Amino acid sequence: MSEVKQKAALAAARAPQLAWLTSEQKNHALFAAADALINGTEEILKANREDLERGRQNGTTAAMLDRLALNAERIKGMAEGLRQIAELKDPVGEVLETLDRPNGLHIVKKRVPIGVIGIIYEARPNVTVDAAGLCLKTGNAVLLRGGSAALSSNIQIAELFHAALETAGLPKDVLQLVHDSDRSSVDEMLKLNGLLDVIIPRGGSSLIQHVVQNASVPVIETGAGICHTYLDASADLEMALRIAVNAKAQRPSVCNSMETLLIHQHFAGQYMDRVGEAFKAAGVELRGCKRTRELLSEAKAATEQDYATEYNDYILNVKIVDDLQQAMDHIAKFGTKHSECIVTENEELAARFQNEVDAAAVYHNASTRFTDGFEFGFGAEIGISTQKLHARGPMGLSALTSTKYIIKGSGQIRG
Structure with missing residues (x-):
């Protein structure tokens, strides 16, 4: 079994355990992850220097190196983003509508996690933190596939996040990071129906259009910004x-x-x-x-x-x-x-x-x-949706939920 499919299967197997966690349990893990980032600043910066040096050798532009670069202040900002997510209202379980039908059925529409979210992104290691934090708060497992340019940074961040999850008593397998930087790993993710519930691409126009045009898994189109x-x-x-x-x-x-x-x-x-x-x-x-x-x-x-x-x-x-x-x-x-x-x-x-x-x-x-989740008061963001279904603009917590109808009866049957 390939790395992509194996990690997607692990995330899918653990996703139900996240769905019914309390807000307190999720917030505890988010605070633990924020502390882990601060305490692991030197390890993250060391890994980031490896990425930056590799980028310079490969002729990466100054602007793209800026997207890749981390410093103590940026890491502090990433940690603060996690703390802000913890302070935000948990959307999971929110009752959106209540209906009482003439036949006695009591119907409740509530927010629930989407399930397993695949995120494909390029040279921005802060996305690893943002995505992990938002998915955790909303009870979603996540499969991350970052760009090769940020691989060392992403691996280090994911390891720190895993340690924080375990410290908080949660299964670390709910967060998976694909290490395979070959383009084929992206293409494989796009076809993982039954394991991934949705894919969110974050990056340039070519990446986004490739995902939109080739995925059989549902896609939320984000971010190309002219x-x-x-x-x-x-x-x-x-x-x-x-x-x-x-x-x-x-x-x-x-x-x-x-x-x-x-x-x-x-x-x-x-x-x-x-x-x-x-x-x-x-x-x-x-x-x-x-x-x-x-x-x-x-x-x-x-x-x-x-x-x-x-x-x-x-x-x-x-x-x-x-x-x-x-x-x-x-x-x-x-x-x-x-x-x-x-x-x-x-x-x-x-x-x-x-x-x-x-x-x-x-x-x-x-x-x-x-146009940014942090600036809009959402905490970190999973991306900026440029489509109209099911979310648009900066995607905060509610954008990472679906809905479920809970119906209570007393023996009714349909005639």
Whole structure:
């Protein structure tokens, strides 16, 4: 039996034991895991250095190395995420609806764990912690398959999490990490019907589309982020620059960072030099449409392919548009239904943008970088769903549950 199938079977066998744990038992394990991360910081950093060195030797970009890199502060943040999950209300067992039928049947609809969740992700070892914590809180077993770039870090984190589970008296087999970094291990996961209840991919567009197009296990599509910010004619200059630079440069390697800046022609005519200066100071390379390049000589030419690219780097497309409709048409063509923003002082235009743009998160006068489970108050997140069923946007605890109907009768039969 392959590693993937063996570990999926172990997780599936243990999943029922998680389903009826009390909140206190799960929270105890989460606090134990948080402590294990802090106490194991040096071991995690040692493993992470191995990953970073391997990445440099393989020519990994600086932005992707940033996604991979851990430090004491980031590990502290991961541990804090687990503690926040422990403090959140447990959704499992929540009664959503109660029905009393004329025939005497008493029907209760309640939240229950999904079962066994498969998560496929790339070079972000914090996902190992987030996924393990959220799945534990919701009573789900989990099969993790991270990218080869973070393998050493992921193995160390999983070992610490296993030790914490055992300390808390829970079976460590509810958390499984696939070590096999060959692409075939991903393809095998996609066909594990009967062992995995759902697969959640986290990563770039190519990974997500491969999973969506090839899985027979149900998939929750997440995260490819070609996000836009539109600066309307009425936008406040200082606010617009602050939001746009933050959306691109605060951390360009993540899915909620901006890839294309759309600018109303009147705003561009007045302030394009200030836009260029702001992004130059932030170390961002600009690629622009013809009108942009007439105003910013340093901008390279942007192609159709550029507008369809998630850079995850200090590169930004800039396009001048005639009006709001043209901006929304561009977003409809190139967006990935992740996060979109309008900066404007016109409340009517803002309302139209937020109502008509089809995305999981639509902002008025705030950076797209806020599309995040932690920032939304969910604790850590399992991913950001860009689909409409069964979850959308940052996926917190409730997104990792299903429902069950519990029916109590007194001998009724159907005539």
